[in-house]
Amino acid sequence: MKKRRAIFFDRDGVIVTPILRNGKPTAPWRRDEFQIEVDVHQILSLIGxxxxxxxxxxxxxxxxxxxLSPREWRWMQSYIEQLPFDDIFVCFHTRADDCLCKKxxxxMLLEAAKKWHIDLAHSYxxxxxxxxxxxxxAAGCKSILVEAPYNKELQSDYKVNCLFDATLLIQNNVL
Ligand SMILES: [Mg+2]
Ligand SMILES: [Zn+2]
Incomplete structure:
Protein backbone atom coordinates (compact mmCIF):
# COMPACT_ATOMS: atom_id res chain seq x y z
CA MET A 1 0.00 0.00 0.00
CA LYS A 2 1.30 3.42 -0.92
CA LYS A 3 2.12 5.58 2.07
CA ARG A 4 0.36 8.92 2.47
CA ARG A 5 1.59 12.23 3.77
CA ALA A 6 -0.12 13.92 6.68
CA ILE A 7 -0.33 17.24 8.42
CA PHE A 8 -0.69 16.86 12.17
CA PHE A 9 -2.33 19.76 13.98
CA ASP A 10 -2.16 20.79 17.59
CA ARG A 11 -5.49 22.11 18.92
CA ASP A 12 -4.95 24.98 21.40
CA GLY A 13 -2.89 27.76 19.85
CA VAL A 14 -3.35 26.47 16.29
CA ILE A 15 -6.98 25.49 15.67
CA VAL A 16 -8.46 27.05 18.80
CA THR A 17 -7.50 30.48 20.18
CA PRO A 18 -5.34 29.92 23.28
CA ILE A 19 -6.26 31.49 26.60
CA LEU A 20 -3.33 33.12 28.36
CA ARG A 21 -3.25 32.50 32.11
CA ASN A 22 -0.24 33.92 33.98
CA GLY A 23 1.38 34.46 30.59
CA LYS A 24 1.08 30.80 29.62
CA PRO A 25 -1.10 29.54 26.80
CA THR A 26 -3.83 27.19 27.98
CA ALA A 27 -6.97 25.59 26.62
CA PRO A 28 -10.36 27.26 27.01
CA TRP A 29 -12.10 26.13 30.17
CA ARG A 30 -15.48 27.80 29.64
CA ARG A 31 -17.82 28.07 26.68
CA ASP A 32 -17.29 31.83 26.45
CA GLU A 33 -13.52 31.24 26.12
CA PHE A 34 -13.88 28.79 23.23
CA GLN A 35 -13.14 30.21 19.80
CA ILE A 36 -11.98 28.48 16.64
CA GLU A 37 -9.36 30.55 14.78
CA VAL A 38 -10.48 32.36 11.63
CA ASP A 39 -10.56 30.49 8.30
CA VAL A 40 -9.65 27.13 9.86
CA HIS A 41 -12.36 25.28 7.94
CA GLN A 42 -11.20 26.65 4.57
CA ILE A 43 -7.51 26.08 5.38
CA LEU A 44 -8.14 22.44 6.30
CA SER A 45 -10.08 21.97 3.07
CA LEU A 46 -7.20 23.50 1.11
CA ILE A 47 -4.64 21.22 2.78
CA GLY A 48 -6.85 18.26 1.98
CA LEU A 68 -13.58 21.83 33.07
CA SER A 69 -16.22 19.12 33.09
CA PRO A 70 -16.45 16.34 30.50
CA ARG A 71 -19.77 17.89 29.47
CA GLU A 72 -18.15 21.27 28.68
CA TRP A 73 -15.29 19.56 26.88
CA ARG A 74 -17.69 17.58 24.70
CA TRP A 75 -19.56 20.78 23.85
CA MET A 76 -16.28 22.23 22.51
CA GLN A 77 -15.39 18.95 20.83
CA SER A 78 -18.69 18.98 18.92
CA TYR A 79 -17.41 22.09 17.09
CA ILE A 80 -13.99 20.53 16.49
CA GLU A 81 -15.72 17.52 14.94
CA GLN A 82 -17.45 19.76 12.40
CA LEU A 83 -14.04 20.69 10.95
CA PRO A 84 -12.71 18.60 8.04
CA PHE A 85 -10.19 16.47 9.94
CA ASP A 86 -9.55 12.93 8.72
CA ASP A 87 -8.91 11.74 12.27
CA ILE A 88 -8.60 13.05 15.81
CA PHE A 89 -6.32 11.70 18.55
CA VAL A 90 -6.69 12.99 22.10
CA CYS A 91 -4.52 12.35 25.16
CA PHE A 92 -6.55 12.97 28.32
CA HIS A 93 -3.71 11.99 30.63
CA THR A 94 -1.79 14.16 33.10
CA ARG A 95 1.98 14.13 33.36
CA ALA A 96 1.68 11.89 36.44
CA ASP A 97 0.01 9.17 34.31
CA ASP A 98 3.27 8.74 32.37
CA CYS A 99 1.39 7.56 29.25
CA LEU A 100 2.92 7.05 25.81
CA CYS A 101 0.56 9.44 24.03
CA LYS A 102 1.10 12.80 25.75
CA LYS A 103 3.21 15.12 23.60
CA MET A 108 -0.37 9.79 18.90
CA LEU A 109 1.61 10.48 15.72
CA LEU A 110 2.96 6.92 15.62
CA GLU A 111 -0.50 5.46 16.22
CA ALA A 112 -1.91 7.60 13.41
CA ALA A 113 0.96 6.59 11.12
CA LYS A 114 0.19 2.93 11.71
CA LYS A 115 -3.55 3.35 11.22
CA TRP A 116 -3.31 5.50 8.07
CA HIS A 117 -0.01 4.24 6.54
CA ILE A 118 1.62 7.65 6.88
CA ASP A 119 5.02 8.55 5.45
CA LEU A 120 6.26 10.43 8.54
CA ALA A 121 9.48 11.70 6.92
CA HIS A 122 7.38 13.68 4.44
CA SER A 123 4.77 14.83 6.92
CA TYR A 124 4.48 17.92 9.14
CA ALA A 138 10.55 12.12 17.90
CA ALA A 139 8.13 10.84 15.25
CA GLY A 140 10.50 11.80 12.43
CA CYS A 141 8.39 14.49 10.80
CA LYS A 142 8.99 18.19 10.23
CA SER A 143 7.84 20.71 12.82
CA ILE A 144 6.17 24.04 12.03
CA LEU A 145 5.66 26.50 14.89
CA VAL A 146 3.00 29.17 14.62
CA GLU A 147 4.76 32.11 16.21
CA ALA A 148 3.37 33.67 19.38
CA PRO A 149 4.85 35.85 22.13
CA TYR A 150 5.28 32.74 24.33
CA ASN A 151 7.24 30.60 21.86
CA LYS A 152 9.92 32.93 20.48
CA GLU A 153 12.81 30.95 22.00
CA LEU A 154 11.76 27.51 20.77
CA GLN A 155 13.47 25.38 18.15
CA SER A 156 11.60 23.95 15.18
CA ASP A 157 12.20 23.15 11.52
CA TYR A 158 10.02 26.05 10.36
CA LYS A 159 8.36 29.09 11.90
CA VAL A 160 5.34 30.88 10.44
CA ASN A 161 3.12 33.78 11.42
CA CYS A 162 -0.20 31.99 11.12
CA LEU A 163 -1.90 28.82 9.99
CA PHE A 164 -2.43 30.17 6.49
CA ASP A 165 1.33 30.84 6.15
CA ALA A 166 1.96 27.25 7.24
CA THR A 167 -0.34 26.18 4.42
CA LEU A 168 1.63 28.24 1.89
CA LEU A 169 4.89 26.74 3.15
CA ILE A 170 3.50 23.23 2.76
CA GLN A 171 2.16 24.04 -0.69
CA ASN A 172 5.58 25.37 -1.79
CA ASN A 173 7.30 22.25 -0.48
CA VAL A 174 4.86 19.94 -2.23
CA LEU A 175 4.41 21.49 -5.64
MG1 LIG B 1 -0.91 24.25 21.72
ZN1 LIG C 1 -1.79 10.07 27.08
Missing amino acids: SFGFLRILVTNQPDIAYGH PKPG MIGDTDADAKAAA
Whole structure:
Protein backbone atom coordinates (compact mmCIF):
# COMPACT_ATOMS: atom_id res chain seq x y z
CA MET A 1 0.00 0.00 0.00
CA LYS A 2 1.30 3.42 -0.92
CA LYS A 3 2.12 5.58 2.07
CA ARG A 4 0.36 8.92 2.47
CA ARG A 5 1.59 12.23 3.77
CA ALA A 6 -0.12 13.92 6.68
CA ILE A 7 -0.33 17.24 8.42
CA PHE A 8 -0.69 16.86 12.17
CA PHE A 9 -2.33 19.76 13.98
CA ASP A 10 -2.16 20.79 17.59
CA ARG A 11 -5.49 22.11 18.92
CA ASP A 12 -4.95 24.98 21.40
CA GLY A 13 -2.89 27.76 19.85
CA VAL A 14 -3.35 26.47 16.29
CA ILE A 15 -6.98 25.49 15.67
CA VAL A 16 -8.46 27.05 18.80
CA THR A 17 -7.50 30.48 20.18
CA PRO A 18 -5.34 29.92 23.28
CA ILE A 19 -6.26 31.49 26.60
CA LEU A 20 -3.33 33.12 28.36
CA ARG A 21 -3.25 32.50 32.11
CA ASN A 22 -0.24 33.92 33.98
CA GLY A 23 1.38 34.46 30.59
CA LYS A 24 1.08 30.80 29.62
CA PRO A 25 -1.10 29.54 26.80
CA THR A 26 -3.83 27.19 27.98
CA ALA A 27 -6.97 25.59 26.62
CA PRO A 28 -10.36 27.26 27.01
CA TRP A 29 -12.10 26.13 30.17
CA ARG A 30 -15.48 27.80 29.64
CA ARG A 31 -17.82 28.07 26.68
CA ASP A 32 -17.29 31.83 26.45
CA GLU A 33 -13.52 31.24 26.12
CA PHE A 34 -13.88 28.79 23.23
CA GLN A 35 -13.14 30.21 19.80
CA ILE A 36 -11.98 28.48 16.64
CA GLU A 37 -9.36 30.55 14.78
CA VAL A 38 -10.48 32.36 11.63
CA ASP A 39 -10.56 30.49 8.30
CA VAL A 40 -9.65 27.13 9.86
CA HIS A 41 -12.36 25.28 7.94
CA GLN A 42 -11.20 26.65 4.57
CA ILE A 43 -7.51 26.08 5.38
CA LEU A 44 -8.14 22.44 6.30
CA SER A 45 -10.08 21.97 3.07
CA LEU A 46 -7.20 23.50 1.11
CA ILE A 47 -4.64 21.22 2.78
CA GLY A 48 -6.85 18.26 1.98
CA SER A 49 -6.86 19.34 -1.66
CA PHE A 50 -3.03 19.06 -1.66
CA GLY A 51 -3.49 15.35 -0.88
CA PHE A 52 -2.51 15.40 2.78
CA LEU A 53 -4.36 13.65 5.57
CA ARG A 54 -5.39 16.14 8.26
CA ILE A 55 -4.98 14.76 11.74
CA LEU A 56 -5.57 16.50 15.05
CA VAL A 57 -3.23 15.36 17.85
CA THR A 58 -4.02 17.12 21.12
CA ASN A 59 -3.12 16.91 24.80
CA GLN A 60 -6.28 17.57 26.85
CA PRO A 61 -5.40 17.03 30.51
CA ASP A 62 -7.68 19.78 31.83
CA ILE A 63 -10.64 17.50 32.61
CA ALA A 64 -8.32 15.39 34.77
CA TYR A 65 -7.03 18.55 36.46
CA GLY A 66 -10.61 19.63 37.20
CA HIS A 67 -10.51 22.79 35.08
CA LEU A 68 -13.58 21.83 33.07
CA SER A 69 -16.22 19.12 33.09
CA PRO A 70 -16.45 16.34 30.50
CA ARG A 71 -19.77 17.89 29.47
CA GLU A 72 -18.15 21.27 28.68
CA TRP A 73 -15.29 19.56 26.88
CA ARG A 74 -17.69 17.58 24.70
CA TRP A 75 -19.56 20.78 23.85
CA MET A 76 -16.28 22.23 22.51
CA GLN A 77 -15.39 18.95 20.83
CA SER A 78 -18.69 18.98 18.92
CA TYR A 79 -17.41 22.09 17.09
CA ILE A 80 -13.99 20.53 16.49
CA GLU A 81 -15.72 17.52 14.94
CA GLN A 82 -17.45 19.76 12.40
CA LEU A 83 -14.04 20.69 10.95
CA PRO A 84 -12.71 18.60 8.04
CA PHE A 85 -10.19 16.47 9.94
CA ASP A 86 -9.55 12.93 8.72
CA ASP A 87 -8.91 11.74 12.27
CA ILE A 88 -8.60 13.05 15.81
CA PHE A 89 -6.32 11.70 18.55
CA VAL A 90 -6.69 12.99 22.10
CA CYS A 91 -4.52 12.35 25.16
CA PHE A 92 -6.55 12.97 28.32
CA HIS A 93 -3.71 11.99 30.63
CA THR A 94 -1.79 14.16 33.10
CA ARG A 95 1.98 14.13 33.36
CA ALA A 96 1.68 11.89 36.44
CA ASP A 97 0.01 9.17 34.31
CA ASP A 98 3.27 8.74 32.37
CA CYS A 99 1.39 7.56 29.25
CA LEU A 100 2.92 7.05 25.81
CA CYS A 101 0.56 9.44 24.03
CA LYS A 102 1.10 12.80 25.75
CA LYS A 103 3.21 15.12 23.60
CA PRO A 104 6.23 15.61 23.60
CA LYS A 105 6.04 11.83 23.26
CA PRO A 106 5.23 10.80 19.69
CA GLY A 107 2.60 8.16 20.62
CA MET A 108 -0.37 9.79 18.90
CA LEU A 109 1.61 10.48 15.72
CA LEU A 110 2.96 6.92 15.62
CA GLU A 111 -0.50 5.46 16.22
CA ALA A 112 -1.91 7.60 13.41
CA ALA A 113 0.96 6.59 11.12
CA LYS A 114 0.19 2.93 11.71
CA LYS A 115 -3.55 3.35 11.22
CA TRP A 116 -3.31 5.50 8.07
CA HIS A 117 -0.01 4.24 6.54
CA ILE A 118 1.62 7.65 6.88
CA ASP A 119 5.02 8.55 5.45
CA LEU A 120 6.26 10.43 8.54
CA ALA A 121 9.48 11.70 6.92
CA HIS A 122 7.38 13.68 4.44
CA SER A 123 4.77 14.83 6.92
CA TYR A 124 4.48 17.92 9.14
CA MET A 125 3.29 18.79 12.63
CA ILE A 126 1.91 22.30 13.12
CA GLY A 127 1.98 23.45 16.74
CA ASP A 128 2.71 26.31 19.10
CA THR A 129 4.71 24.76 21.94
CA ASP A 130 7.89 22.83 22.58
CA ALA A 131 5.86 19.64 23.13
CA ASP A 132 4.63 19.86 19.53
CA ALA A 133 8.09 20.42 18.03
CA LYS A 134 9.57 17.64 20.14
CA ALA A 135 6.78 15.18 19.30
CA ALA A 136 7.34 15.94 15.60
CA ALA A 137 11.08 15.33 15.93
CA ALA A 138 10.55 12.12 17.90
CA ALA A 139 8.13 10.84 15.25
CA GLY A 140 10.50 11.80 12.43
CA CYS A 141 8.39 14.49 10.80
CA LYS A 142 8.99 18.19 10.23
CA SER A 143 7.84 20.71 12.82
CA ILE A 144 6.17 24.04 12.03
CA LEU A 145 5.66 26.50 14.89
CA VAL A 146 3.00 29.17 14.62
CA GLU A 147 4.76 32.11 16.21
CA ALA A 148 3.37 33.67 19.38
CA PRO A 149 4.85 35.85 22.13
CA TYR A 150 5.28 32.74 24.33
CA ASN A 151 7.24 30.60 21.86
CA LYS A 152 9.92 32.93 20.48
CA GLU A 153 12.81 30.95 22.00
CA LEU A 154 11.76 27.51 20.77
CA GLN A 155 13.47 25.38 18.15
CA SER A 156 11.60 23.95 15.18
CA ASP A 157 12.20 23.15 11.52
CA TYR A 158 10.02 26.05 10.36
CA LYS A 159 8.36 29.09 11.90
CA VAL A 160 5.34 30.88 10.44
CA ASN A 161 3.12 33.78 11.42
CA CYS A 162 -0.20 31.99 11.12
CA LEU A 163 -1.90 28.82 9.99
CA PHE A 164 -2.43 30.17 6.49
CA ASP A 165 1.33 30.84 6.15
CA ALA A 166 1.96 27.25 7.24
CA THR A 167 -0.34 26.18 4.42
CA LEU A 168 1.63 28.24 1.89
CA LEU A 169 4.89 26.74 3.15
CA ILE A 170 3.50 23.23 2.76
CA GLN A 171 2.16 24.04 -0.69
CA ASN A 172 5.58 25.37 -1.79
CA ASN A 173 7.30 22.25 -0.48
CA VAL A 174 4.86 19.94 -2.23
CA LEU A 175 4.41 21.49 -5.64
MG1 LIG B 1 -0.91 24.25 21.72
ZN1 LIG C 1 -1.79 10.07 27.08
